[in-house]
Amino acid sequence: MLRYSKLVFDLDGTLYRGKETTPHSVDVVNRLRGRAELLFLSNNSSLSRRAMAERLRELGFEAREDEAVGSADLMADHLSSLREHVLFFPVCSPGLEEVLVAAGHRSVAAEEAEFVVVGVDVGLTYAKLAGGLTAMGHGARLIVANLDRVFPIEDGLRPGAGAIVGAFHGMGFEPDAVCGKPNPLAIERAFELRGMPKDKRLLMIGDQLETDILGAERVGVDSVLVLTGASTEADIDRQRIRPTYVVKDLSELESIVRGAGAA
Ligand SMILES: [Mg+2]
Known part of the structure; x- marks a missing residue:
């Protein structure tokens, strides 16, 4: 039994930088599939859900359209809720x-x-x-x-x-x-669109303190800061936003997901 069975991955800086995947990300994410439910949640506003899933597959990740939500979709959804x-x-x-x-x-x-x-x-x-x-x-x-x-x-x-x-x-x-992270309404709407309601077994994984980690804090779920993107270890003290876990790359994620990682 996994400690975390719902995994919410940020994209830019977490799974890839431009056209290059981050260390271990493809293997780790593909191995966790099947054992946990996945959501790819990005603030990237240029891609539709389909385009997000396509980009992930081009880079070697297994990903379905219904597993991807970006801030473009969340904005369309928000505007549609107005009129x-x-x-x-x-x-x-x-x-x-x-x-x-x-x-x-x-x-x-x-x-x-x-x-x-x-x-x-x-x-x-x-x-x-x-x-x-x-x-x-x-x-x-x-x-x-x-x-x-x-x-x-x-x-x-x-x-x-x-x-x-x-x-x-x-x-x-x-x-x-x-319409994106760290807005808790937007994040919870993304969970809803994915059909993955939040609970104690949901973990958000991202590279940016003020979006991914602050967002997790605001919706009340655990988080992993991965140091392959925008935020550094020094930023944690400076910005006073506290991830549950900090890892240098995603090779350390599986032990956290199993419940073996030190918080
Ligand atoms: Mg990012």
Whole structure:
């Protein structure tokens, strides 16, 4: 009998960095499958559930679409809970826009928008920010995929959605809703979409203190910080966010899952 039988994996910085998998991640995750239920829960706002599962499979992980939930899906779900067809102005990747449109929402000009949606946008321009400002000036609300400062790639870090939310903060606007980790409502909704209700046997595994670990703390489940991504050991004391376990890479995860790891 495993100590933890529901495992929630973050993706960027935890299972892979860019196109490279992190040490031991493929073997460990594939071995745990079958013995535990899995959820791949990412703040990445550019990928649909299907695209997330596909990327995982390309890298060697076994993964099904129903096991993957990203902040794009959570945003679409949140907007759909407000109204069937929402008009939005995108300051985000084409991927997020596609997920929202597929869910029945419509991308419109700034003046018509009810919501400005923000996610990582590698095509961000001054003109897009100006469009966002126009929409906000017309009474739109700000909905953001996450507040991540950065995300890890092969050779370092890249600015996250938080950098773009910061631009809106600089213009005097704060988000109405954050659709990813560490928002406990978003995390619990992801558990629900996966059909995996939280209990004492659920463990969240991630590389970022202020998203994965703080999120686990807020929903009241145990957590593992893996030091292959954004947060370092020194950050733990500095940020005062306490993971249940800290590991250098995922090779140490199986003993924790069995109940042999020291908390
Ligand atoms: Mg991460």
